[in-house]
Amino acid sequence: xxxxxxxxxxxxxxxxxxxxxxxxxxxxxxxxxxxxxxxxxxxxxxxxxxxxxxxxxxxxxxxxxxxxxxxxxxxxxxxxxxxxxxx
Amino acid sequence: xxxxxxxxxxxxxxxxxxxxxxxxxxxxxxxxxxxxxxxxxxxxxxxxxxxxxxxxxxxxxxxxxxxxxxxxxxxxxxxxxxxxxxxxxxxxxxxxxxxxxxxxxxxxxxxxxxxxxxxxxxxxxxxxxxxxxxxxxxxxxxxxxxxxxxxxxxxxxxxxxxxxxxxxxxxxxxxxxxxxxxxxxxxxxxxxxxxxxxxxxxxxxxxxxxxxxxxxxxxxxxxxxxxxxxxxxxxxxxxxxxxxx
Numbered sequence: 402x403x404x405x406x407x408x409x410x411x412x413x414x415x416x417x418x419x420x421x422x423x424x425x426x427x428x429x430x431x432x433x434x435x436x437x438x439x440x441x442x443x444x445x446x447x448x449x450x451x452x453x454x455x456x457x458x459x460x461x462x463x464x465x466x467x468x469x470x471x472x473x474x475x476x477x478x479x480x481x482x483x484x485x486x487x488x
Numbered sequence: 489x490x491x492x493x494x495x496x497x498x499x500x501x502x503x504x505x506x507x508x509x510x511x512x513x514x515x516x517x518x519x520x521x522x523x524x525x526x527x528x529x530x531x532x533x534x535x536x537x538x539x540x541x542x543x544x545x546x547x548x549x550x551x552x553x554x555x556x557x558x559x560x561x562x563x564x565x566x567x568x569x570x571x572x573x574x575x576x577x578x579x580x581x582x583x584x585x586x587x588x589x590x591x592x593x594x595x596x597x598x599x600x601x602x603x604x605x606x607x608x609x610x611x612x613x614x615x616x617x618x619x620x621x622x623x624x625x626x627x628x629x630x631x632x633x634x635x636x637x638x639x640x641x642x643x644x645x646x647x648x649x650x651x652x653x654x655x656x657x658x659x660x661x662x663x664x665x666x667x668x669x670x671x672x673x674x675x676x677x678x679x680x681x682x683x684x685x686x687x688x689x690x691x692x693x694x695x696x697x698x699x700x701x702x703x704x705x706x707x708x709x710x711x712x713x714x715x716x717x718x719x720x721x722x723x724x725x726x727x728x729x730x731x732x733x
Binding site: 404405411412414415416417418421422437439451453454456457458459460461462463464466467468469470 | 489491492493494495496497500504505507509510511512513514515517518519669670673674678704710711712715
């Protein structure tokens with residue numbers, strides 16, 4: 402698990418937009434309603450990469466995203482294939 | 489060790505909004521709040537809330553806000569900016585506010601080249617009053633006042649305000665974005681930030697960012713379907729991109 406999301410169940414209105422954008426399919430709608438009567442989204446967090454697409458589309462700013470440090474520290478150059486050397 | 493990479497911006501208050509599930513206003517509020525946080529201008533920003541669904545925007549954005557008469561935000565912004573040139577003034581207006589009752593105000597504010605930032609939310613319908621036809625409603629779109637779909641012969645064509653304003657020399661930056669998917673939301677954030685930066689750098693003229701925004705309730709769709717409809721239908725009539733600047 403390289404990442405993790407925490408959904409604020411009281412802010413969430415269960416619109417499900419996060420479910421449509423999650424590349425890992427790790428978000429579902431809860432069977433427990435919140436205080437406002439909405440059924441909020443809930444995260445399984447099993448395959449989460451911390452890509453934050455769910456948080457970017459969330460209309461209620463209800464999602465907090467965490468990611469492993471080492472992924473952040475690794476510069477893109479080192480992980481990208483060296484295309485310049487190939488002829 | 490997990491590090492927090494995304495959280496609610498500080499300029500957004502910690503409370504639930506009154507918007508319907510899947511409404512684009514929440515995303516637009518967050519993008520503005522993120523921009524204000526990143527530019528560090530929370531103490532000197534004054535926002536103007538419109539009349540419409542986002543009439544309570546001052547309850548959610550943690551900056552100084554005023555509420556003005558319907559459609560008159562650019563007129564009030566003019567006065568505020570001229571008397572307080574060091575303040576950052578932005579207005580947040582929907583399509584009922586900016587494109588219907590306030591068309592005159594926005595056109596003349598742009599024409600005079602007022603140094604303000606306008607965030608224009610276009611959802612092609614009057615949301616607060618119950619889903620009536622707006623000037624921006626698409627042809628054949630069903631609303632409560634056009635139950636058979638909008639007919640060009642009777643109700644006219646969708647009004648493209650951004651294109652109208654882009655021809656005025658007083659407008660320096662006009663861009664249309666959509667709050668449809670994470671990539672477009674990122675682009676919208678860049679556009680909003682650029683519009684604020686222009687004002688921050690004393691660029692002479694009006695900057696406007698139009699955001700196509702879903703209204704699942706009055707389009708009578710699920711939030712996911714509303715996003716699809718926006719991408720397939722709305723973007724054809726309101727093409728995305730930088731129209732000026």
